[in-house]
Amino acid sequence: MNSAHRLSFGRLHPKAPQLLFMCLTVALLTGCAAFKQPSEQEKQTVHELTSTMRTWALGRGLIDLPANWSGGGDVKLYYGLGADHASVEVRVLGENVTQERFDAALNERARRIAAVKNDEQQDASMLVSARLETPQKIWLQYFESTEVPDTFVHEFHLLVGDAYVMLRAVSFNGNTAPVEDRLLKLSKEIFKVTPETAGAGFALDSIVIRSHHDQEIASFDFSPPASDVSLSIYINALSPDDEERLHVRTPKDGQIFLAGDYENLRARKITLAGMQAEESLIGFSDDTHRQILFVSENYRDNPSLARPGMSIRLSAGGMKGESVDPNEPEDLVRWTLPQFANKGYELPLWQQPASPEPVNPSLTDYEAMAVWDAILKSVRIRYGAVAPRPDPEANIRGPSVKEAAESKRILHEFIASFENPSHVPGRGSAGATGMRSPCVSNEL
Template sequence: MRKTRATLAVACLILTVAACDHKPAPLSQQEKQIVTELTANLKTRCVGRYLIDMPGEAVESGYAKIQGVSIETKAMTEDAWRQEVAQREAALKATKSRDAYPFLYEAGKARGENTYYFIHRGTIYNDPSRRYIEGYKWDRGYRFLLKIEAYDYLHPDQTDEPIVQKMTVKNGAPGKSAVVFSLLEKLRGRSQDDIPTEAGVCFTGGFLPAPAGNDEEVNAGFFNPTHMRDVIWSVFTSPDLLEDTTVSRHADSAEARAALKAMNGKDVRKGAVELSGLKATEWLYESLKPGDGRGDTFSIAANETTSRPATPYFSMELSTGGQYKVQGQFEKFDPPSLTTSEAVALWDAVSRTLRLRPGAL
């Protein structure tokens, strides 16, 4: 299972659920106040082809992979982008191969305004057939960095090798370069509050106009940089992931039961959830966390066994407590920033807003 699913632990046997569930206590007045403050300013965020309302102060990070090309963004000025590209070009040109073949094969403007690209060998230790294609673009205050690997067995000529002779395509660099160029031409910068109305894929700092299709995935995370830094949301969506089970059924598996027992964990809630036009399942549990503290792990997924371009898979996880690296130093959150009752209330306020973005397909 995908990473977000693999981190889930386990529920009790169906026949004994009532005996082992860890039902959160009713909210105290102080807890109600905390939840009210957290949910008073929910903001709509676009992830993939979905919308979900997150606490307004939560900062988004993440990346996308579309048509095999990884896409990262960073907020910066146009001047900073030009300086970054110039420094990258200088570094690549200064790198000398350990053999007779070039290290940097191509560099120059790609397709569209404010674009640039490089094709190089990655490291001096790589075979001369290896190619790394990097694409850069600046748009609306964001720098895009696109990367994909390819091979070229024609430059230098290695077609006398038996394994190369069996290959239908002996130079994959032109085809993959064309994909990168096409993406660079279409990508546009996007702030967190910018919700597109046309068909396409949202990811952190960017948007790709495109009809519903395959070979796309988006990973996003949301966290508060100033307080409650252990309250972390992780989101993943892709039309290409098709599970053979659901979150709630996985929670009842022998593997999950053993994992939850090892973490001294308890169920909070699990089962089917009806959202806005979506069928989903969820599993909420409390357990030991890294660093020997305790915390909550809540997960939900939609279109688990029916994922396709028109109904892409979506999963989200909320984690509290544990130990995290903050500004280069490990910080332990014990107790977690939210009680289980507060976490459940926040989870319900956010997770129930999941819906397909109008016009996204």
């Protein structure tokens, strides 16, 4: 720029207003180029993903996801909040499960656990017991490991309607009775529902858990079939909010894990499930591929079962999920076996095929952000999802059989006194013509 177009600190050059206008125009056009309008194909993709969405249970809430996505979750229930708390893990292992498939899965599970020997217990089987409560309720008990002889894992396998549910807990020091009592009680508090009709309780896939526990921590994972896109949700009902908000942690984590080499696509305050929240949307690349990572966290001053802490993450790019044969029945055993009984499922390292090459995101930034926005706006807490806890001090005991019989006798005598006035206590037959109600005092 020659000296005639330079700006003076003391006064404006006569052509400065025109020059300033030109600079603002260029800047505005540049900004518009950075936020290009979506293509018709992108709009169509977003429409296909968000126009028809399926509602899923999400603990005390609900969430809507694209219709072709699938997944589920598990929850750990805590009884007591001190060091001596107890916990129970609840998983739905399968849907649309027949009694025959349930029986076959239990037989395979028990066989694999029993086949392993505990070399610290004179080569006794790791499976301690397997017994039938009902055809739809089966107990399994096994050593947690060979190192601790009196620590056991208790599994209670349930067929609730056509949902295969597993309850799992650990007993210590050989004290097994309280654990089995807790699992038996919990098994009677699980019901088959649809997400929209779940009512009170913690909803997981197609069941709702209506127990009175003190804390619940859950994880959910969803994705389209054979895709690089995945959605993960972590729920912790009573956890306090992180002292550092998401907008503070993102630059720190980006510097540590990505050396600061990432794109900040969007960061802002939002509302999640009716609570204050933040989101951070970034993209990053290496020499082979690009990935995107969207994160949102909610914040609340008064954590409770009805105001749980939520962390939601959507990722795209990287490793692609394997395709699943729709005609092949879901494996009801493999993914939840104890580690010591999982032999034979995986090939040795030298026989495993090479890992597939990572891929770029199958969604554009615009498509991913549009789907993300639709999902987050759908998260809501169900009305009446938390039932009032019974007051342990309340005396709700009903009358005994003897007390009920005595009350019934007194009631019958009272009714008879109206039908036959001569039987009114304290009055003779002469008082029939001027009988007053037995409820009225003689002193009035």
